[in-house]
Amino acid sequence: MMDRYKTPRTKELEFGGPLGAMILIFLMPATIFYLLLTCRTEQASVLNFPPPLPPLSTLWSPHTFLLLLAWVGLQAALYMLPMGKVTEGIVLRDKSRLQYRINAFHAMGVTALVVGAGLAAGLRLSYIYDHFLQLAFSALLLAFGLSFLLYFKSLFAPETTLAPGGNSGNPIYDFFMGHELNPRIGSFDLKYFCELRPGLLGWALVNMAMLMKETELRGSPSLAMLLVNAFQLLYVVDALWNEEAILTTMDIVHDGFGFMLVFGDLAWVPFTYSLQAYFLVNHPQKLSLPMAVGILLLNGLGYCIFRSANSQKNTFRRNPNDPRVTGLKTIPTATGRRLLVSGWWGFVRHPNYLGDIIMALAWSLPCGLTHVLPYFYVFYFTVLLIHREARDEHQCLRKYGLAWQEYCRRVPYRIFPYLY
Numbered sequence: 001m002m003d004r005y006k007t008p009r010t011k012e013l014e015f016g017g018p019l020g021a022m023i024l025i026f027l028m029p030a031t032i033f034y035l036l037l038t039c040r041t042e043q044a045s046v047l048n049f050p051p052p053l054p055p056l057s058t059l060w061s062p063h064t065f066l067l068l069l070a071w072v073g074l075q076a077a078l079y080m081l082p083m084g085k086v087t088e089g090i091v092l093r094d095k096s097r098l099q100y101r102i103n104a105f106h107a108m109g110v111t112a113l114v115v116g117a118g119l120a121a122g123l124r125l126s127y128i129y130d131h132f133l134q135l136a137f138s139a140l141l142l143a144f145g146l147s148f149l150l151y152f153k154s155l156f157a158p159e160t161t162l163a164p165g166g167n168s169g170n171p172i173y174d175f176f177m178g179h180e181l182n183p184r185i186g187s188f189d190l191k192y193f194c195e196l197r198p199g200l201l202g203w204a205l206v207n208m209a210m211l212m213k214e215t216e217l218r219g220s221p222s223l224a225m226l227l228v229n230a231f232q233l234l235y236v237v238d239a240l241w242n243e244e245a246i247l248t249t250m251d252i253v254h255d256g257f258g259f260m261l262v263f264g265d266l267a268w269v270p271f272t273y274s275l276q277a278y279f280l281v282n283h284p285q286k287l288s289l290p291m292a293v294g295i296l297l298l299n300g301l302g303y304c305i306f307r308s309a310n311s312q313k314n315t316f317r318r319n320p321n322d323p324r325v326t327g328l329k330t331i332p333t334a335t336g337r338r339l340l341v342s343g344w345w346g347f348v349r350h351p352n353y354l355g356d357i358i359m360a361l362a363w364s365l366p367c368g369l370t371h372v373l374p375y376f377y378v379f380y381f382t383v384l385l386i387h388r389e390a391r392d393e394h395q396c397l398r399k400y401g402l403a404w405q406e407y408c409r410r411v412p413y414r415i416f417p418y419l420y
């Protein structure tokens with residue numbers, strides 16, 4: 001009976017298959033250290049390769065590792081607290097639905113109180129700046145450790161619970177993509193927990209630590225640092241406020257929880273997304289008021305597109321008869337679901353990505369135009385979203401067939417109007 005619910009073997013391998021996965025497993029950690037080490041040099045030039053390498057022994061610090069574990073432990077404890085509502089995820093292969101507690105925003109509030117109390121008691125947040133490499137190394141070890149445990153656990157998981165994208169039978173590929181879809185310990189959902197909490201809140205905390213360090217060094221935070229902190233904090237708060245929306249993303253629905261997401265959530269996000277703030281500590285930038293206003297408007301434009309496009313789709317998917325979306329044109333699909341072809345989703349096929357990329361640019365511009373390094377996020381993110389868009393198109397074509405082709409005909413541009 002359960003056989004028909006078994007996850008089929010993954011036939012179409014992504015990221016270049018096992019070889020691509022193997023390369024990424026080494027390349028992603030190496031990129032973090034390349035960026036951080038380059039950022040610490042006076043020139044911060046991406047051409048000075050390799051940057052000065054510290055002895056490996058200086059990267060390991062039991063103290064920072066324990067601190068990182070305490071941070072993840074605090075977030076795990078807050079996740080388990082019975083605050084916030086409980087909601088159901090999408091219908092799974094075996095027709096069951098998992099329950100998820102929606103309390104990331106509450107967790108952020110309590111974390112802010114804990115950090116605030118720590119600061120009042122004399123906690124030096126600039127410790128994070130002073131031990132940034134050690135913290136990144138600890139996060140790397142944690143990500144590898146957790147990924148191995150998850151792969152080991154997945155070998156004993158029922159076949160109905162495996163991820164459609166990470167069930168190739170090749171251990172390296174499945175380790176990278178994630179073999180089990182929603183690994184849980186009791187009701188504790190490891191992927192859902194890691195996607196938003198330790199990494200995203202960690203990113204906001206790192207940014208704040210950079211601001212504190214800059215204040216220690218120069219007496220007050222710069223306008224550039226304030227803008228970077230404010231923009232990225234808005235993005236993090238938005239993600240936590242709209243926590244429920246991640247239940248329908250590709251990461252939760254399709255991708256397993258393996259090295260790609262574990263490392264992405266726990267190491268990549270907090271240590272590369274904060275690169276602009278890290279850069280500003282040692283490479284101060286003078287930002288004129290008109291320039292700051294221009295950047296502020298650009299971020300506002302990106303955020304409005306990002307938020308209204310995501311909200312329009314989420315509202316439509318939750319209730320197509322909601323008065324906010326009933327005026328929009330749609331096309332029917334054979335699955336019974338409809339596709340929006342007007343409003344933001346009639347402008348380009350991924351308006352939310354467009355808004356996200358505009359914001360990425362606004363986060364780097366406060367770092368001036370003299371260095372390429374703080375623009376790393378813009379380059380990486382554009383590549384990530386173009387690749388993600390292609391993955392999503394592929395899945396939508398499979399899901400909706402002719403209706404998707406009709407949508408592509410009526411809305412020809414993917415992300416950038418008249419360009420791509």
Ligand SMILES: NC(=O)C1=CN([C@@H]2O[C@H](COP(=O)(O)OP(=O)(O)OC[C@H]3O[C@@H](n4cnc5c(N)ncnc54)[C@H](OP(=O)(O)O)[C@@H]3O)[C@@H](O)[C@H]2O)C=CC1
Pocket residue numbers: 248249250251306310313317337338339340341345349350352353356388392395396407
């Ligand atoms: N900061 C970061 O590092 C990252 C941020 N993001 C952001 O996360 C957000 C979510 O992105 P992501 O999960 O990739 O994908 P989307 O939110 O764009 O969701 C894609 C899905 O939306 C549905 N859809 C597509 N077109 C239509 C349409 N015309 N009408 C109705 N439904 C449609 C389809 O699913 P279905 O039909 O099954 O509902 C499709 O699979 C984005 O804003 C993105 O920018 C993403 C990755 C990284």
Ligand SMILES: CC(C)=CCC[C@@H](C)[C@H]1CC=C2C3=C(CC[C@@]21C)[C@@]1(C)CC[C@H](O)C(C)(C)[C@@H]1CC3
Pocket residue numbers: 028195196200235238239246249251260261264265268269
């Ligand atoms: C190859 C490589 C570098 C892989 C790692 C990718 C991950 C860093 C990203 C994959 C999807 C993500 C999402 C967010 C953060 C980055 C990762 C984990 C996200 C939580 C950021 C905040 C947004 O509002 C979001 C909730 C929509 C988003 C979800 C996807």
